[in-house]
Amino acid sequence: MTGLVATFRARLARLVDQLDQGNRFELVLLxxxxxxxxxxxxxxxxxxxxxxxxxxxLVWPSARTSALYWAAALALLxxxxxxxxxxxxxxxxxxxxxxxxxxxxxxxxAEERDRCLxxxxxxxxxxxxxxxxxxxxxxxxxxxxxxxxxxxLCDWRFExxxxxxxxxxxxxxxxxxxxxxxxxxxxxxxxxxxxxxxLGADQVRLLAxxxxxxxxxxxxxxxxxxxxxxxxVRWRVAASIVLFVFLVTVYPVAPVVGFGWILITMxxxxxxxxxxxxxxxxxxxxxxxxxxxxxxxRVLSVLxxxxxx
Amino acid sequence: xxxxxxxxxxxxxxxxxxxDRGEIFAAEIPDAYRGQIDRARLLPGDSAAAxxxxxxxxxxxxxxxGNAPGFPPTAMFPTLRPAAEREVPDAMxxxxxxxxxxxxxxxxxxxxxxxxxxxxxxxxARKP
Numbered sequence: 001m002t003g004l005v006a007t008f009r010a011r012l013a014r015l016v017d018q019l020d021q022g023n024r025f026e027l028v029l030l031x032x033x034x035x036x037x038x039x040x041x042x043x044x045x046x047x048x049x050x051x052x053x054x055x056x057x058l059v060w061p062s063a064r065t066s067a068l069y070w071a072a073a074l075a076l077l078x079x080x081x082x083x084x085x086x087x088x089x090x091x092x093x094x095x096x097x098x099x100x101x102x103x104x105x106x107x108x109x110a111e112e113r114d115r116c117l118x119x120x121x122x123x124x125x126x127x128x129x130x131x132x133x134x135x136x137x138x139x140x141x142x143x144x145x146x147x148x149x150x151x152x153l154c155d156w157r158f159e160x161x162x163x164x165x166x167x168x169x170x171x172x173x174x175x176x177x178x179x180x181x182x183x184x185x186x187x188x189x190x191x192x193x194x195x196x197x198x199l200g201a202d203q204v205r206l207l208a209x210x211x212x213x214x215x216x217x218x219x220x221x222x223x224x225x226x227x228x229x230x231x232x233v234r235w236r237v238a239a240s241i242v243l244f245v246f247l248v249t250v251y252p253v254a255p256v257v258g259f260g261w262i263l264i265t266m267x268x269x270x271x272x273x274x275x276x277x278x279x280x281x282x283x284x285x286x287x288x289x290x291x292x293x294x295x296x297x298r299v300l301s302v303l304x305x306x307x308x309x
Numbered sequence: 310x311x312x313x314x315x316x317x318x319x320x321x322x323x324x325x326x327x328x329d330r331g332e333i334f335a336a337e338i339p340d341a342y343r344g345q346i347d348r349a350r351l352l353p354g355d356s357a358a359a360x361x362x363x364x365x366x367x368x369x370x371x372x373x374x375g376n377a378p379g380f381p382p383t384a385m386f387p388t389l390r391p392a393a394e395r396e397v398p399d400a401m402x403x404x405x406x407x408x409x410x411x412x413x414x415x416x417x418x419x420x421x422x423x424x425x426x427x428x429x430x431x432x433x434a435r436k437p
Contacts, residue, residue, distance in 0.1 A: 196423070
């Protein structure tokens with residue numbers, strides 16, 4: 001056991017060294033390619049070219065340091081986006097802005113690139129958080145707590161937390177989803193109901209209120225931390241730590257991996273040199289994030305029944 | 310970073326077909342019209358919904374049966390569906406007078422735990 005721990009620690013130390021000594025700009029480009037490759041908007045005729053373009057940069061490293069390459073990526077993402085802008089997830093817009101930022105950073109002198117990309121990353125992170133908090137505050141159904149109450153009860157992605165924290169039985173959550181389905185699709189063949197009563201609302205009320213204000217406060221704090229134009233290393237490290245805590249607390253509950261990955265990529269881009277542990281932590285989070293998309297509620301529920309009965 | 314209940318991407322569409330005999334059928338919107346449905350429910354104004362209603366009005370419609378959520382899969386209900394002109398036997402063909410597209414949003418009242426549908430807009434295309 002001691003040997004295993006020692007080996008793990010030695011390997012981790014080597015990984016930390018590699019990340020620290022390696023080209024940080026290169027790491028950001030690689031993570032951007034992976035993010036766009038796996039999570040771009042699946043458009044029926046533009047998805048192929050985007051996949052080929054991103055795949056090419058994995059094979060030919062020189063391609064990914066070309067401003068023209070990132071301009072081409074931006075053009076393809078924009079073409080796919082402009083056709084379906086009204087259904088596009090908001091992180092898809094972030095992919096486009098980020099490709100533009102990378103392309104512009106590659107046009108400046110090599111020694112200025114890190115600083116240029118770091119500034120773009122800070123502004124994009126800050127603006128995303130500001131707009132996210134602003135949209136929530138302006139929505140009456142969000143501020144009242146109705147949004148998170150509804151989401152906890154009806155959205156499968158929130159099933160685990162509703163079950164684990166709110167103690168809402170899984171069959172109630174399943175029934176709620178069936179009720180929503182009957183509301184939205186019920187009228188397709190026979191007249192559907194116009195009102196349904198959701199199960200388990202009282203059990204998640206407090207949790208919904210907490211999540212409502214946690215999201216607004218944390219996003220507002222992050223907006224301030226990233227939008228204040230500070231060159232102070234401590235300020236930027238503090239902003240990165242708050243963002244890391246935000247990602248670790250939000251994404252296991254709302255597993256939108258593409259969004260999480262682009263935020264992590266930008267976090268790495270704005271991280272000041274020398275923050276070895278934080279850099280490794282963000283890379284580990286990047287690797288771990290897709291795993292949290294597996295809803296643990298079902299597994300835990302089975303374990304609960306086995307242990308209880 | 311989440312879409313709220315009242316945001317546009319939570320909207321959904323319902324289709325009603327009105328025959329020349331005055332019957333009203335609730336009908337499932339075919340998958341081939343998915344892009345147009347998205348435009349109708351997400352874009353501001355009536356024009357996208359009106360275009361979809363106009364397109365559906367120009368189709369040949371046939372009588373068929375379909376399942377409904379909340380009922381056993383064996384329960385079948387009369388409905389209509391658009392089909393290619395040449396594929397519809399005369400016995401199954403329905404003369405359509407008008408198409409009505411309704412766009413709804415959901416609203417949730419935490420005090421009563423009620424989730425309700427609210428009509429945002431309704432657009433009708435009618436044959437002269």
